[in-house]
Amino acid sequence: MSQIEKVLYTGKTHTTGGRDGKARSEDGRLDVQLSSPGSAGAGTNPEQLFAAGWSACFIGAMGLAAKKMKVELPANVAVDAEVDLGTGGGAYFLQARLNVHLPGLERQVAEALAEAAHQTCPYSKATRGNIDVVINVV
Template identity: 50%
Template sequence: MADKIIFTGTTHVKGGPDGYARSTNDVLDLALPQPHPAAENLFAAAWSACFIGALELAARQRKIKLPANPEADTTIDVLMNDGGFFLRARLDVQVPGIDPVTARELIDTAHKICPYSKAVEGNIDIELNLV
């Protein structure tokens, strides 16, 4: 069976002092004058949004009704050593109204579901925290 495309996001980015990022569906339109650390903020926002969706899916799969919307603060660090640049990530996830053991299980399951988590797993240091 062929892979089924669920959604495609396309964004055009221009560099330089008049730089910008614009999605073809007009959802995203940001000024990105250089130098600007936007890539890390955009990656953190995209990963967080995907992760929250994966967490909600994990809850539905377990037939758990979330009493409040989950939230995530995602930090992307760019580090440098003799080998060059690399990333590190920390996701601080809130799952209000759910006991800590269940919330932790949902976070761990979401990490296995989320395509962004899958893309970086084993490639960067990731810290997943229940806060």
């Protein structure tokens, strides 16, 4: 396991009530009501928050890869993240798909950028070997 040598940022939140509660960041920039997936609640859920964070990080990692490859990342780059919550063998699990949109780039270049990002994105590293992940260049 890799060790952090220098902490760049620490996200801090305080959550109460679990999946049907509330989460607020220390600085107040994040203040969300939580609801269980599929419920009638008005809030978001941990899977949506994870999908949003991972896709944002993944786009940043593609930007770094593009600079190294001397490729211009399209202005309208997007990642549609899908995080599934499911069960198997009586336990809960996650699985994910990242659908990467790199309009205007040749497919080979787009796939190379997505693969490079998947190797460097901290969220991808954290999930590697722990959950099923599929990266699709669409």
